[in-house]
Amino acid sequence: MATSHENPSPSSSSSSVVVVMVPYLAQSHLNQLLQFAHVVSSYNIPVHYVSSTPQISQVKSRALNPLHQLTKIHFHGYEIPTLPSLPQTTDPCSKTNNPEDEIRRNKASKHLREPVTALLRSLSPNARRLVVVYDVLMSWVVQDVVSLPNSECYSFHCVSVSFGLAASQKFNVPIGHFPSLESCYPAFLLDDIASQLKLSTSDFKAQSVHNSCRAIEGSSIELLANDQSKLNQKIWAVGPLQTTTDSKVLRDEDKCLLEWLDEQEAKSVLYISFGTVTTLSDEQIKEIALGLEQSGVKFIWALRDGDELDDLRNEKEGRRSSQVPDGFEERMRGMGMGMVVRTWVPQVKILEHPSTGGFMSHCGWNSCMESIAMGVPIATWPMQSDQPFNALLITRVLKVGVAVMEWEQRDELVTSSMISGAVRKIMASEEGDEIRKRAVEMAEAVKRSVEDGGDCRLEWDSFIAHITR
Numbered sequence: 001m002a003t004s005h006e007n008p009s010p011s012s013s014s015s016s017v018v019v020v021m022v023p024y025l026a027q028s029h030l031n032q033l034l035q036f037a038h039v040v041s042s043y044n045i046p047v048h049y050v051s052s053t054p055q056i057s058q059v060k061s062r063a064l065n066p067l068h069q070l071t072k073i074h075f076h077g078y079e080i081p082t083l084p085s086l087p088q089t090t091d092p093c094s095k096t097n098n099p100e101d102e103i104r105r106n107k108a109s110k111h112l113r114e115p116v117t118a119l120l121r122s123l124s125p126n127a128r129r130l131v132v133v134y135d136v137l138m139s140w141v142v143q144d145v146v147s148l149p150n151s152e153c154y155s156f157h158c159v160s161v162s163f164g165l166a167a168s169q170k171f172n173v174p175i176g177h178f179p180s181l182e183s184c185y186p187a188f189l190l191d192d193i194a195s196q197l198k199l200s201t202s203d204f205k206a207q208s209v210h211n212s213c214r215a216i217e218g219s220s221i222e223l224l225a226n227d228q229s230k231l232n233q234k235i236w237a238v239g240p241l242q243t244t245t246d247s248k249v250l251r252d253e254d255k256c257l258l259e260w261l262d263e264q265e266a267k268s269v270l271y272i273s274f275g276t277v278t279t280l281s282d283e284q285i286k287e288i289a290l291g292l293e294q295s296g297v298k299f300i301w302a303l304r305d306g307d308e309l310d311d312l313r314n315e316k317e318g319r320r321s322s323q324v325p326d327g328f329e330e331r332m333r334g335m336g337m338g339m340v341v342r343t344w345v346p347q348v349k350i351l352e353h354p355s356t357g358g359f360m361s362h363c364g365w366n367s368c369m370e371s372i373a374m375g376v377p378i379a380t381w382p383m384q385s386d387q388p389f390n391a392l393l394i395t396r397v398l399k400v401g402v403a404v405m406e407w408e409q410r411d412e413l414v415t416s417s418m419i420s421g422a423v424r425k426i427m428a429s430e431e432g433d434e435i436r437k438r439a440v441e442m443a444e445a446v447k448r449s450v451e452d453g454g455d456c457r458l459e460w461d462s463f464i465a466h467i468t469r
Helices: 027-041 053-062 067-071 099-110 113-126 143-147 161-168 187-204 214-229 252-262 282-295 311-317 328-334 347-352 365-373 387-397 416-427 430-449 455-467
Strands: 017-022 047-052 073-078 129-135 151-157 207-210 235-237 269-273 298-302 338-341 356-361 378-380 401-403
Touching: 017 027, 017 113, 027 047, 027 053, 027 073, 027 129, 027 151, 027 365, 027 455, 047 053, 047 113, 053 073, 067 073, 073 113, 099 187, 113 129, 113 143, 143 151, 143 187, 151 187, 161 214, 161 387, 207 214, 214 235, 214 430, 235 455, 252 298, 252 338, 252 347, 269 282, 269 347, 269 416, 282 298, 282 328, 282 416, 328 338, 347 356, 347 365, 356 365, 356 416, 365 387, 365 430, 378 387, 378 416, 387 401, 401 416, 401 430, 416 430, 430 455
Parallel strands: 017 047, 017 129, 047 073, 129 151, 151 207, 207 235, 269 298, 269 356, 298 338, 356 378, 378 401
Antiparallel strands: none
16 A cells, blocks of 8 residues: 655645545445545545444454554544345345345435534634545535535545446447446436536536546546546546555455465466345355356355445344355365355455456456456456446456356346356456456556556645645
């Protein structure tokens, strides 16, 4: 992660600038803003990170950053009402939680408006400038910041720049047929996103920060930057935000995973994970298990149910145990072929390991960025939201992955033969070798961007110079 930098602004002291980070209540959003908090704090600027109490505990426990980085950030966890759980779908083909889970998350976030406003008002009198960096899905929560005379707003976008351009319908992004937003998002969430974007752009006139980089999305970033410049607005592409990890913070079970990887051949292991909000049906899990066994490829499979909003309630009530076929785990372990892991795993550590040769993923943007940065090709299996677009970006534009399933097949059970075919293609074929070569080349470009003088570091310096001007 970032080391301490000199303040690039010679005309002002950064100590008079205070930054507040307000992430959305989902792990991938929480993690991206936590990593950006580390970047900003590395320039010796005070950073306050705000969320609900369970989410603060969750994101800190899952962070791979050294402890001294966590202690440089001021965490503020607030209690919010626990909303009742709603029934989950029993559709055997279901790959994600019901939309009601996202409704709970969305409604819960609204309860942060009052404590966040109180925090901002307490920090404002002691700062020359109060900088609020907020997830665009939290625009409603931070809306009172406009009443503070020394405040500035910056919207943080956890999706790809290409997706943002395509969704706005302002530009043609060359990926072929663009999945309809209505097929990717529940109607209530589309309406909420539209209203929050309007609030952010029209009322706040916020400038924007994006977890992307020119090595991956150069043409899209230029399109957006040119469009925003007409409005006298700047954008910053500050990704990738986590390119190194600290092995000293690993748990014992994580060390066992990495020790097993140490024993495998280079690029021979497939990593499988579908993110933090996906809950697979038992029938779909069985097909994945059969497909992995049929492929003959070694694997690490992170098999967890999707996160609940209140993890304290989860610990008390317990979680459903995802079912693999009888004897599958024991057989795979006994053959030295693979491991099924049901706890949180250090994804970046697995992806950066030289034995990891592929990643079967739901194509959340955070996972895409991490995989590309590590040179690991992706077997795409989108589940919802921006993921169908990201899958097309990976397979058709960047050409660093293969499809397990197409979005048109989203209501069908993904069969073991589809899974094994995609796994063999990406892990053991000439086409897979070419894909991996492109992925490695792109990773080298990303690596150069985070070195001193690279595009990513220049974006960090530019953002810090701007807020400390």
